[in-house]
Amino acid sequence: VYTSQAFQDTCTALGVTQSMGAIGTSADNALAESFNASMKREVLQDSKTFTNQLVCQREVFRWCTRYNTVRRHSWCNHLAPNVFERHNEATLKHAS
Numbered sequence: 001v002y003t004s005q006a007f008q009d010t011c012t013a014l015g016v017t018q019s020m021g022a023i024g025t026s027a028d029n030a031l032a033e034s035f036n037a038s039m040k041r042e043v044l045q046d047s048k049t050f051t052n053q054l055v056c057q058r059e060v061f062r063w064c065t066r067y068n069t070v071r072r073h074s075w076c077n078h079l080a081p082n083v084f085e086r087h088n089e090a091t092l093k094h095a096s
Contacts, residue, residue: 039064039067043059068081069082
């Protein structure tokens with residue numbers, strides 16, 4: 001899908017620079033692929049499309065906000081990021 005001519009034309013029209021790794025380096029995109037798969041599964045919930053662009057923007061924004069604040073993640077012992085940060089010392093204090 002991401003190498004199709006239609007997708008490339010759309011990226012060019014929107015001024016988006018595509019970035020693709022070399023063949024066989026799927027680990028380069030593993031994080032993005034995992035994130036996108038979770039978003040598609042949880043936002044679209046078996047639908048194929050959004051009803052319009054505004055609905056898409058709102059739903060993706062709502063999901064990203066939830067994903068980055070209250071959705072539990074395995075990397076932080078199945079806590080929500082907000083809870084994890086409240087209970088653990090921020091590493092930025094040490095960096096600054």
